[in-house]
Amino acid sequence: VEPGSAAWWQQRAADADRPRRPRADGLTLDRILDAALELVDEDGLDGLTMRRLAARLDCGHASLYRHVAGHDEVVVLLVDRVLGSIRFDGPVTSDPRAMAERALRSYRAALLEHPKLTPAFLAGQLLGPNALAGRESALRLLVDAGMPPALAVRAYLTLTHFVIASAAFESSGAARTAGERATMRRYFSGLPAREYPTLVGLADELNAVDADDEFELGLQALLDHLEVLARAAAPARTPR
Amino acid sequence: VEPGSAAWWQQRAADADRPRRPRADGLTLDRILDAALELVDEDGLDGLTMRRLAARLDCGHASLYRHVAGHDEVVVLLVDRVLGSIRFDGPVTSDPRAMAERALRSYRAALLEHPKLTPAFLAGQLLGPNALAGRESALRLLVDAGMPPALAVRAYLTLTHFVIASAAFESSGAARTAGERATMRRYFSGLPAREYPTLVGLADELNAVDADDEFELGLQALLDHLEVLARAAAPARTPR
DNA sequence: ACCTGAACACCGTTCAAGT
DNA sequence: ACCTGAACACCGTTCAAGT
Numbered sequence: 001v002e003p004g005s006a007a008w009w010q011q012r013a014a015d016a017d018r019p020r021r022p023r024a025d026g027l028t029l030d031r032i033l034d035a036a037l038e039l040v041d042e043d044g045l046d047g048l049t050m051r052r053l054a055a056r057l058d059c060g061h062a063s064l065y066r067h068v069a070g071h072d073e074v075v076v077l078l079v080d081r082v083l084g085s086i087r088f089d090g091p092v093t094s095d096p097r098a099m100a101e102r103a104l105r106s107y108r109a110a111l112l113e114h115p116k117l118t119p120a121f122l123a124g125q126l127l128g129p130n131a132l133a134g135r136e137s138a139l140r141l142l143v144d145a146g147m148p149p150a151l152a153v154r155a156y157l158t159l160t161h162f163v164i165a166s167a168a169f170e171s172s173g174a175a176r177t178a179g180e181r182a183t184m185r186r187y188f189s190g191l192p193a194r195e196y197p198t199l200v201g202l203a204d205e206l207n208a209v210d211a212d213d214e215f216e217l218g219l220q221a222l223l224d225h226l227e228v229l230a231r232a233a234a235p236a237r238t239p240r
Numbered sequence: 241v242e243p244g245s246a247a248w249w250q251q252r253a254a255d256a257d258r259p260r261r262p263r264a265d266g267l268t269l270d271r272i273l274d275a276a277l278e279l280v281d282e283d284g285l286d287g288l289t290m291r292r293l294a295a296r297l298d299c300g301h302a303s304l305y306r307h308v309a310g311h312d313e314v315v316v317l318l319v320d321r322v323l324g325s326i327r328f329d330g331p332v333t334s335d336p337r338a339m340a341e342r343a344l345r346s347y348r349a350a351l352l353e354h355p356k357l358t359p360a361f362l363a364g365q366l367l368g369p370n371a372l373a374g375r376e377s378a379l380r381l382l383v384d385a386g387m388p389p390a391l392a393v394r395a396y397l398t399l400t401h402f403v404i405a406s407a408a409f410e411s412s413g414a415a416r417t418a419g420e421r422a423t424m425r426r427y428f429s430g431l432p433a434r435e436y437p438t439l440v441g442l443a444d445e446l447n448a449v450d451a452d453d454e455f456e457l458g459l460q461a462l463l464d465h466l467e468v469l470a471r472a473a474a475p476a477r478t479p480r
Numbered sequence: 481a482c483c484t485g486a487a488c489a490c491c492g493t494t495c496a497a498g499t
Numbered sequence: 500a501c502c503t504g505a506a507c508a509c510c511g512t513t514c515a516a517g518t
Contacts, residue, residue: 006427025502050492060503062494071492122362122405125413127427132436139438153445158458165362165405173365187246187367196372198379205393217469218398218462225461265483290511300484302513311511 003069004076004124027059029067033081036074037114044116048074079120080128086110096145097223100159103138104219107163115171121164148233155226162218170211181207243309244316244364267299269307273321276314277354284356288314319360320368326350336385337463340399343378344459347403355411361404388473395466402458410451421447 001008035056039048050071054061068074088106093099111118135156142152188203199206241248275296279288290311294301308314328346333339351358375396382392428443439446 006424010427010430049490051490061492062503062505065493066502119359119362122359122408123412125424132431132439136436136438139442143438149442149445150448153442154449154454154457157449158454161405161409161454162402162458165401165408168362168405169401172363184246184365187250190250191372196376198376198383199372202379202389202393205389208390209394209397214394214398214401217394217465218402221461221465222458224465225457229457289509291509301511302484302486305512306483 002124003073004079004127006125006127008076009127025059025063027057027063027067029077031057032064032067032074033077037078037081037117040078040117041114045075045119050074075120076124076128078117079126080130082110082114082117083126083128083134084130085113086134096141097227099141100138100223101219103141104159104163107134107160108167108215111164111167112171115167118164118168118171122168145230146234147230151226151229151233155230158226159219159222162222166211166215166218170215174211242364243313244319244367246365246367248316249367265299265303267297267303267307269317271297272304272307272314273317277318277321277357280318280357281354285315285359290314315360315363316368318357319366320370322350322354322357323366323368323374324370325353326370326374336381337467339381340378340463341459343381344399344403347374347400348407348455351404351407352411355407358404358408358411362408385470386474387470391466391469391473395470398466399459399462402462406451406455406458410455414451 001011032053036048036053039053039056048071050064051061053074054064057064068077086106087110088103090102111121138156138160139152142155143149147155185203185207188199188206191200193200241251272293276288276293279293279296288311290304291301293314294304297304308317326346327350328343330342351361378396378400379392382395383389387395425443425447428439428446431440433440
């Protein structure tokens with residue numbers, strides 16, 4: 001069974017019900033994941049290695065397999081751990097759009113705290129307990145706001161996919177430092193002008209895009225569109 | 241220099257101007273990339289290995305390094321090769337939105353022809369010759385349609401990022417076969433109903449979403465929003 | 481001058497040998 | 500019963516030895 005798949009999570013939940021064997025050493029799944037997240041933050045997903053992880057925890061690398069099935073499982077668990085770190089700030093309001101915006105920005109902030117982990121959010125469906133808790137409350141919000149179930153599901157998936165993708169592009173592609181931006185500008189303005197007249201002319205604009213701006217543009221576009229669809233689906237809704 | 245970076249492509253373009261040394265063996269960069277793409281299509285990006293690639297080409301794996309700097313370079317070149325395979329179908333019209341839709345659907349189709357390569361499109365900026373050619377013509381289309389340069393750049397990036405992300409989610413996450421969908425439905429409807437009442441209730445809807453539907457929803461949302469922004473930026477535009 | 485086998489420094493995972 | 504060192508089967512990359 002593939003780590004992260006529905007069948008895998010199901011089996012894992014069943015195993016959790018069985019009594020845990022005590023561990024003699026100080027090694028814990030929590031400690032392993034802490035160290036793994038540090039490793040990813042510092043050196044990226046490629047830097048997350050069972051052997052380097054063991055070195056950081058001062059144990060033989062084979063010992064990790066007592067607590068974890070393998071490398072892929074560590075990544076899957078890291079993803080759900082970060083999903084569990086999402087903290088919704090601000091008060092509960094009766095405006096569903098404002099609450100959705102806040103929730104999605106919290107989601108985005110949690111992802112950007114561990115930028116090098118973002119590719120892992122795209123590798124498979126998110127089916128861990130924290131992912132499910134988020135799905136549950138988000139869908140509840142949308143359904144309670146009067147959205148037909150099918151549209152609520154489409155809205156949830158579209159919006160969360162957008163948040164993840166936006167963070168992934170931002171953290172793995174964007175030129176962030178001033179030096180990187182200067183290199184990029186030089187690259188575009190140095191292209192053969194006969195072949196790429198537009199790119200040469202737009203060299204400045206091509207490096208002036210702000211990731212937050214792009215996120216907000218897409219977010220508002222999707223929310224506007226979904227609101228229109230929601231109104232069309234449930235036109236006769238009286239305000240309370 | 242990191243393969244795929246601006247500096248790397250720049251240096252590569254300079255090297256191409258220098259006279260090429262003849263190769264005694266039948267090995268070509270083209271043949272290498274053909275085999276590499278086959279390998280990715282069959283076994284995914286993890287299956288693309290310098291050693292397996294060499295085996296497929298009947299040569300020692302060290303010989304590949306005569307034609308290619310390393311593994312990462314192969315992936316970068318594959319991405320630009322797929323970008324070069326985009327074929328725009330249909331006639332040239334004077335309706336910029338219709339042309340944009342056609343171009344973006346062609347982009348999507350090209351990506352979905354090699355679904356297992358899609359994660360590589362998110363790993364860095366796309367700066368190869370075919371990527372630049374697409375950027376050039378897309379930005380030309382938008383600017384010619386009357387978009388202010390800064391907005392044209394934002395529109396281009398937002399739309400292409402959306403196409404890539406959508407394909408990445410579709411090819412690496414979605415349950416595509418009937419069996420997979422059935423497993424997912426069982427997973428959601430089998431969850432503890434006290435904890436996840438909404439997910440259990442929506443188990444059917446959660447597995448009824450179609451990837452093409454989700455793509456069209458997002459595409460129309462973004463195009464609508466960008467059209468509004470474009471009209472606001474250039475209100476006094478007379479039809480010819 | 482060109483090509484590449486052998487070597488080096490890694491990696492994930494397993495399992496028999498240790499405690 | 501639990502833990503883990505050693506072993507196995509890989510991997511990317513380099514370079515000296517071959518032609």
